[in-house]
Amino acid sequence: MYPQLDEVHNLVRKTARDFVERKVEPNARRIDQGWYPRELLREMGELGLLAPHAPPEYGGPGLDFRSLVLVVEEVARSSPALATVAEVQGSMVVHNLMHYAGRELRERWLQPAVRGEKIIAFALSEPCCGSDAFSLETKAERVGGSWVINGTKLWITSGMYADAFLVAARTGSPKEKHKTVTLFLVERGKCVETNPVTVMGVRGTGTAEVKLHGCEVGDEAIVGGLNGGFKVVLDDLNNGRTCVGAIGLGIAQGAIKEAEAYARRRTAFGTAIINFQVLQHYVASIKAQIEAVRGVVYTAAYYRDKNVEFFPLYAQIAKYLGSRLAVDATRIAMQIMGGFGYSTDSKVEMLYRDAKATEIYEGANEVVLNALFKLAEKYEA
Ligand SMILES: Cc1cc2nc3c(=O)[nH]c(=O)nc-3n(C[C@H](O)[C@H](O)[C@H](O)COP(=O)(O)OP(=O)(O)OC[C@H]3O[C@@H](n4cnc5c(N)ncnc54)[C@H](O)[C@@H]3O)c2cc1C
Incomplete structure (x- = not known):
């Protein structure tokens, strides 16, 4: 049905959907109530669903980025929180370790990360700076033969539970902004303090403030080279934004499925409310948008797999349209469901x-x- 996907992708979707029905859907509310889904991440790792793009030598099935995107979409239909944690681990952390880490880090961390045995958080944002990330204030200073890292990160997904953190830190003059940022893999230890942050949604993702109090690491902990953080982060964000598009797609599907089923059960004025044409239009309009956004998200992932230069353009479009769709679809789904939609049931x-x-x-x-x-200016047709 989708020209960007083949038979293997259809099989990946089927495997993911089966896992979601058996394991994720029954636990979605538990996650929403604050349960960090570590067990489910491990199971996803065992099934090759956490990092389907990782090659067999690192414990993955050796598929591609499209497979990851499909898994994220399927998981988000039931639990956007689990999809968020999995997406960070797969599209950012595993990707970084595969492409930018030295041998020592790869040998120690990649397989456990791919298998879901170790969770690594991605720590870029700070209290000072989220959008303006390259104004970050966390410092890594050279002391003897080591690096000593001090600073505070904020909003870090999996921060409360991660075994390690991929930390962006300043390794030169702040005036040089993105030219003096380096990524370090910092293991959880006494120097790491984590405090929970209460969030409105995607609960259960262990969102945290992460304080680094003089964490000492060696050169082997550097990912992407000294002062090479900018390039890695840009690469990450393009992958991550494509996956956020997939999360949006999953949320929209989960919401409209629930609302349509409800509208078929619920009666008003002597008929099922789905028979009101306005509700049929609401459902049809969201379904049309889901198919349109699928085209964009799958194309972005296809471009990533094929190293096509338009990938960054499509990654932004996927993130923007996928997230807008998620917000619109859930608003409309709730409207279709009336008071029941607004209840925590x-x-x-x-x-x-x-x-x-x-x-x-x-x-x-x-x-x-x-x-x-x-x-868009650069690539305008
Ligand atoms: C649930 C959750 C999970 C997260 N997980 C992680 C994580 O794992 N790791 C991590 O590093 N970060 C994470 N973040 C942080 C996230 O990436 C930042 O919140 C985001 O980049 C925005 O930064 P900010 O919150 O500091 O907002 P600010 O930078 O203060 O921006 C506030 C608003 O100002 C506007 N704005 C800012 N700059 C511009 C501009 N140049 N042009 C136009 N408008 C602008 C936007 O409307 C923006 O929403 C997470 C955040 C949330 C909510």
Whole structure:
């Protein structure tokens, strides 16, 4: 049905959907109530669903980025929170270790990360700076033969539970902004203090403030080279933004499925409310948008797999349209379900809260549009 996908992708979707029905759907509310889904991440790792793009030598099935995107979409239909944690681990952390880490780090961390045995958080944002990330204040200073890292990170997904952190730190003059940022892999230890941050949606993702009090690491902990953080982060954000588009797609599908089923059961004025044509239009309009956004998200992932230069343009479009769709679809789904949709007994209530995060994380949509504006100018047909 989708020209960007083949038979293997259809099989990946089927495997993911089966896992979601058996393991994720029954636990979605538990996650929403604050349960960090470590067990599910481990199971995803065992099934090759956490990092399907990782090669067999690192414990993965050796598939591609499209497979990851499909898994994220399927998981987000039931639990956008689990999809968020999995997406960070797969599209950012595993990707970084595979492409930018030295042998020592790869040998120690890659397989456990791919298998879901170790969780690594991605720590870029700070209290001072989220959109303006390259003004970051966390410092890594050379002391003897080591690096000593001090600073505070904020909003870090999996921060409360991660075994290690990929930390962006300043390794030169702040005036040089993105030219003096380096990524370090910092293991959880006494120098790391984590404090929970209460969030409206995607609960259960262990969102945290992460304080680094003089964490000492060697040169082997550097990912992407000294002062090479900018390039790695840009690469990450393009992957991550494509995956956020997939999360938006999953949320929209989960919400409209729930709302349509409800509208077929619920009667008013002597008929099932689905018979009111306005509700049919609401459902049809969201379904049309889901198919349109699928085209964009799958194309972005296809371009990533094939190293096509338009990938960054499509990654921004995927993030922007996918997140907008998630917010619109959950709003409409809740409207279709009336009072029940607004109650915590409905799944749509959770998806409505989760959806909003997709417009903010991995770059606020305004920042995504800034990038999109420039890329669209460059690639205009
Ligand atoms: C649930 C959740 C999980 C997250 N997980 C992680 C994580 O794992 N790791 C991590 O490093 N970070 C994470 N973040 C942080 C996230 O990436 C930042 O919140 C985001 O980049 C926005 O930064 P900020 O919150 O500091 O907002 P600010 O930078 O203060 O921006 C506030 C608003 O100002 C506007 N704005 C800012 N700059 C511009 C501009 N140039 N042009 C136009 N408008 C602009 C936008 O509307 C924006 O929403 C997470 C955030 C959330 C909510």
